[in-house]
Amino acid sequence: MSPFDLTGKTAIVTGANTGLGQAIATALATAGADIAAVGRTPPVDTRFAVEALGRRFHDISADLSTMEPISRIVSETVDHFGGIDILVNNAGIIRRNDAALFTEDDWDAVMDVNLKTTFFLTQAVGRRMMEQGRGGKIINIASMLSYQGGVRVPSYAASKSGLAGVTRALANEWAGKGINVNAIAPGYFSTNNTEALRSDEIRSRDILARIPAGRWGRPDDIGGAAVFLASAASDYVHGTLVPVDGGWLAR
Ligand code: NAP
Secondary structure (H helix, E strand, O other), rough: OOOOOOOOEEEEEEEOOOOHHHHHHHHHHOOOOOOEEEOOOOOOHHHHHHHHHOEEEEEOHHHOOOOOOOOOOHHHHHHHHHHOOOEEEEEOOOOOHHHHHOOHHHHHHHHHHHHHHHHHHHHHHHHHHHHHOOOOOEEEOOOOHOOOOOOOOOHHHHHHHHHHHHHEEEEEEEHHEEEEEEEEEOOOOOHOOOHHHHHHHHHHHHHHHHHHOOOOOOOHHHHHHHHHOOOOHHOOOOEEEEEEEOOHHHH
C-alpha cells in the first residue's frame, strides 16, 4: 500500500470553500480521505469535487472568529464519520495598514481567527485523537510571514509567526502520543487572500521578481505537501514548517 494512502481517514479542513483550503480538501480526498469542511460560506464546489472522487463530504457551518463552534465541530465530525484522523487549520484572514495606523480591531480580528481559534480547535481535536488512541495528523497553514516581517501586515505576521511557535510547542507535547503537528508555509499564491497584492502593479512585479520558479503559486501546488503531512509518509516528521514557495525562501 502507498505510504500516502488516506483511505478510511477523516479530515477536518477549515476554510475549504475556496483557495488553498479547497485545493487541500480535494487533494486529501484524491488520496482517499473523507472530508468535514468547516467554514462560514457553503463549500458548494468543494462538495462537488470531493463527492465526484467517491469520498464522503460533510459541511459544518461555523464562524471561526469566536470559540463558539469548537466543540460542535468535533462532535459533528465524530457523529458523522465516527472519528477524526486529520485536522487542517487553513482558515485565515489578513488586514493591511501601516503599523502607525493599525487599529485594535485589525489586530484582534486577525489574531482571533488565525491564532486563537486555531489553537483551541487543535486542542479540542487533539483531545479527541488522544481518546481514540490511534494517533493523528495536524497541519497548520502558516506563511512566509512565519519567517519574515512582511509589508504593512503586522497582525498577520504576528499570527503566522505565533502559529509556527504553536506548531513546535504542540509537536513537543504530542509527538510521543503519535500525533504529528506540522505546518505548511505557502509562498505567494493566487487566491482571494492576495487579491490586493496582485492588483498593486509594483508589489506584484516585485514579488514575482523574487520567486525563483518565475510564477505565483496555484492552489493545486499545495496539495502534495498536505497529503504528505496527513499520511503515514510523514510519521517521523514533527514540529516542522514545509515551505511551498517556488523557492522564495532560498532567494
Ligand atoms: P482565501 O481564499 O481568502 O481563503 C480563506 C479561507 O478562510 C476562506 O475559506 C474563508 O472563508 C475562511 N475564513 C476566513 N475567516 C473565517 C471565519 N471567521 N470563519 C470561518 N472561515 C473563515 O485565502 P487563501 O489564500 O486560500 O488562504 C488560506 C490560508 O492560507 C490562510 O490561512 C492564509 O493566511 C494562508 N496563506 C495564503 C497565502 C497566499 O498566498 N494565498 C500565503 C500564505 C498563507 P470565507 O470564504 O467565508 O471568507
